[in-house]
Amino acid sequence: xxxxxxxxxxxxxxxxxxxxxxxxxxxxxxxxxxxxxxxxxxxxxxxxxxxxxxxxxxxxxxxxxxxxxxxxxxxxxxxxxxxxxxxxxxxxxxxxxxxxxxxxxxxxx
Amino acid sequence: xxxxxxxxxxxxxxxxxxxxxxxxxxxxxxxxxxxxxxxxxxxxxxxxxxxxxxxxxxxxxxxxxxxxxxxxxxxxxxxxxxxxxxxxxxxxxxxxxxxxxxxxxxxxxxxxxx
Numbered sequence: 001x002x003x004x005x006x007x008x009x010x011x012x013x014x015x016x017x018x019x020x021x022x023x024x025x026x027x028x029x030x031x032x033x034x035x036x037x038x039x040x041x042x043x044x045x046x047x048x049x050x051x052x053x054x055x056x057x058x059x060x061x062x063x064x065x066x067x068x069x070x071x072x073x074x075x076x077x078x079x080x081x082x083x084x085x086x087x088x089x090x091x092x093x094x095x096x097x098x099x100x101x102x103x104x105x106x107x108x109x
Numbered sequence: 110x111x112x113x114x115x116x117x118x119x120x121x122x123x124x125x126x127x128x129x130x131x132x133x134x135x136x137x138x139x140x141x142x143x144x145x146x147x148x149x150x151x152x153x154x155x156x157x158x159x160x161x162x163x164x165x166x167x168x169x170x171x172x173x174x175x176x177x178x179x180x181x182x183x184x185x186x187x188x189x190x191x192x193x194x195x196x197x198x199x200x201x202x203x204x205x206x207x208x209x210x211x212x213x214x215x216x217x218x219x220x221x222x223x
Contacts, residue, residue, distance in 0.1 A: 004151075032210050043200055043214040044152065088151050092210050095164055096142065099151030 001026055004091050006100035014108050019076040021103050023089030026070070032092035033065060033072045038102065039085045048074065079107045113215030115201050121221045122191055129187045130218045134203030141184050142212060143176055144200040152200055158184060191222045 006023050013019045021035075032051055036044035050056045050063040050072065062075040072091075076083055086104050090097040114133045122128050134141045140159050144152035155174065156166045160181035173191075178184040188195055198219050202212040 008149075034211065036214075043198075043217045046211055046213060049209065049211050090151075095140065095157050095159070095210070096154040097152075097210075097212060098154070101149065101151050 002100070003027065003093070003098045004089055004100040006087075006089050006103045008101055009104040010106050011103055012106045012108060013079050015079060015081060017079050017107075019079045019083065019105055019107070021074040021076075021087050021089075021105065023072045023074075023100055024070055025072070025089075025091045025098075027091065027093065028067075028070060030067075030070075030091045030093070033063070034090040034092075034097065035061075035063060035072075035074045036088040036090060036099075037083075037085045038088055044088055076105075079105075081107050081109050083107050113201055113203050113213055115199075115215040115218050117218060118216060119219050119221075121223065123223055124193060125190055127187065127189045128191060128220065129185055130199055130201075130220075131183060131185050132201030132215060133183045134201070135205075135213060137205070138203035138213075139181070139206045140204040140210075140212075141178055142202040142204070143184070143186050144202065146198045146200055146217075147196075155186070188220075191220075193222045196220055196222045 035048040038044045048063040060077045064073045086102040088102045089100040142157040143155040146152045158178040173189045176186045198217045200217045202214045204212045
């Protein structure tokens with residue numbers, strides 16, 4: 001079992017819709033969770049961090065954490081074509097981050 | 110603040126040669142990380158420093174890889190006797206001393222071993 005798992009996609013949504021990206025992790029003791037966006041050929045860009053159960057909102061982005069279910073998700077409201085990218089979920093283990101393989105999102109105009 | 114910088118951005122080398130990459134973190138960030146990423150995969154942890162101390166090194170990392178962070182500022186990653194399997198994007202990240210562990214990535218160095 002991988003430590004951090006994501007569906008590789010691609011996930012395709014129409015412009016203006018809500019995109020829902022999911023991630024599960026295996027270490028029940030994990031405390032810190034991150035979402036990164038990575039455009040093709042570029043490096044990962046931090047978009048959200050979440051540490052407590054519940055929702056955390058930042059603009060069009062909402063991160064949701066459920067530690068009991070070992071599940072973290074990212075919602076993107078009013079999706080735009082510019083949101084088309086790979087979204088990486090990361091979980092902190094000690095000082096380092098363990099990444100999932102990423103979910104490719106395509107927002108169609 | 111200009112963010113994390115890496116040099117070179119691209120490196121093509123022949124199998125068996127040594128290569129060295131440099132990373133300059135965001136100023137006042139005390140933690141510096143190296144990751145490797147191949148196509149279709151998430152970044153894979155290699156090693157990290159807190160100030161000048163190397164605190165962890167991946168067990169997946171062979172003895173051909175070494176990293177330094179003299180004086181707790183910039184860092185170098187050296188790969189000796191490169192192999193074709195070393196071809197990847199090498200990413201550097203830094204994080205602040207606020208305990209958040211939020212990591213900010215540089216643009217990466219793309220290594221191609223021929």
